[in-house]
Amino acid sequence: MNLLDDDLTIDIAELFKIFGDSTRIKIINVLLQNELCVCDIASKINISQSAVSHQLRILKQAKLVKYRKEGNCIIYSLSDDHVKKIFLLGCEHINEL
Amino acid sequence: MNLLDDDLTIDIAELFKIFGDSTRIKIINVLLQNELCVCDIASKINISQSAVSHQLRILKQAKLVKYRKEGNCIIYSLSDDHVKKIFLLGCEHINEL
DNA sequence: TTTATATATGAATAGATGTTCATATATAAA
DNA sequence: TTTATATATGAACATCTATTCATATATAAA
Numbered sequence: 001m002n003l004l005d006d007d008l009t010i011d012i013a014e015l016f017k018i019f020g021d022s023t024r025i026k027i028i029n030v031l032l033q034n035e036l037c038v039c040d041i042a043s044k045i046n047i048s049q050s051a052v053s054h055q056l057r058i059l060k061q062a063k064l065v066k067y068r069k070e071g072n073c074i075i076y077s078l079s080d081d082h083v084k085k086i087f088l089l090g091c092e093h094i095n096e097l
Numbered sequence: 098m099n100l101l102d103d104d105l106t107i108d109i110a111e112l113f114k115i116f117g118d119s120t121r122i123k124i125i126n127v128l129l130q131n132e133l134c135v136c137d138i139a140s141k142i143n144i145s146q147s148a149v150s151h152q153l154r155i156l157k158q159a160k161l162v163k164y165r166k167e168g169n170c171i172i173y174s175l176s177d178d179h180v181k182k183i184f185l186l187g188c189e190h191i192n193e194l
Numbered sequence: 195t196t197t198a199t200a201t202a203t204g205a206a207t208a209g210a211t212g213t214t215c216a217t218a219t220a221t222a223a224a
Numbered sequence: 225t226t227t228a229t230a231t232a233t234g235a236a237c238a239t240c241t242a243t244t245c246a247t248a249t250a251t252a253a254a
Contacts, residue, residue, distance in 0.1 A: 004188075009122045012187045017117030021242075022103075022110040029101050038201060051243055053202055063194065072200050072251040082190045089186055090109045091101075093179045097160065118212075135231060148213055150232055169221040169230050 018062045019086060023047055023055050028078065028087055031065065035077035115159045116183060120144055120152050125175065125184055128162065132174035 004012070018024060026045040030036060036044070042052040056076060059065040064083050067076045078084060101109070115121060123142040127133060133141070139149040153173060156162040161180050164173045175181060 004123075004126050006119075006123075008188075008191065009126060010119045011191045012184075013117055013119040013122045015187055015190060016113050016122075020110055020114030020117040022107045023242075025106045025110045025113075026101075026103075029106060039199090048244075049201075050203085050245080054242075057202080069251095074201065082186075082193070086183070086186055086190065087109075089179075089183055090112050091105075093112060093183065094105065094108045096179070120212080136229090145214075146231075147215080147233085151212075154232075166221090171231065 015062070018058060018064060019090065021055070023051060024059060025087075027052065027055060027059065027076075028064070028083060031076060031078050032084060032087070035075050037070075037073040037075050039073075041076065112159070115155060115161060116187065118152070120148060121156060122184075124149065124152060124156065124173075125161070125180060128173060128175050129181060129184070132172050134167075134170040134172050136170075138173065 019028075023045070026047070027041055030041055030044050038052060038056065039049060041056075042049045045052070056065065056067075060067065063079055065076050066079045067074050069075075116125075120142070123144070124138055127138055127141050135149060135153065136146060138153075139146045142149070153162065153164075157164065160176055162173050163176045164171050166172075
C-alpha cells in the first residue's frame, strides 16, 4: 500500500465518519442479526422514529444499508459483508483495549 | 455476536470517529510506512504543525499512536496492527465501491 | 373515501469538532 | 546563557452534525 492521494483519504475518512456515531452503530448492530423495518429499529434501540429515519438516510447514501418495501413498511438490511467486517473489527479492537 | 449494550456501542462509535477525519487518516497513512517526527508528518501531508499536533493528541489519547523522544524531536508510530487492519479494510471498501 | 399507520423530510437548535493564531515549554546548538 | 528548533496547547472562531418538532407522503384498513 503506497501513499494515498488526497481524494482517497477524504473518501476513507467519510466512510469511517459514518461508523462514528452511536445511533448509526446501534442501527448497524441490530441489523447484524436480522433485517428490520424502521419502527422496529427505532423501538429496539430506543431512538425516535425521526432520528432513525434521518440516520438511515445517511447509511443508505453511503450504501451501507439497502432496503425493500413490504406493504407499508420499509425493511432495511446491511448492504454487504464489508459493513459487518468493519464493524466486527471495531468491536475486536475495543475488546482488546 | 449478540446485541451490544449502550456503553459498548458508544465506545465503538468513538473509535471510528477517530478514523473519520481526513487529517487523521493522512497521518495514519504516512505512519503506515515509517515512524516520523511531528514536523515531518506535517510537511508530508501539508498540514500546519499546530493542526497535526492537535490531531496527534487525539490519536494518542485513543491509543492509536505511540511515540518516543529522540533529541528534541518526538517520533510517532502506529500503536499496533489493529490500526493498520482497520485502515486497510476501509481502503478495501472504498476501492470496491 | 376516511382513518390509521409507517416512513421521510425540512427547519431550527444545540452541541461537537477542526483549524488558526499566539504563545508556552523543552531540548539542542552556539 | 542566549538563540534556534521542535512540539504542545489554550482561546476563538467557523463549520458541521444529530436531534427534535412539525408535517408531508404513501400505503393499508375500515
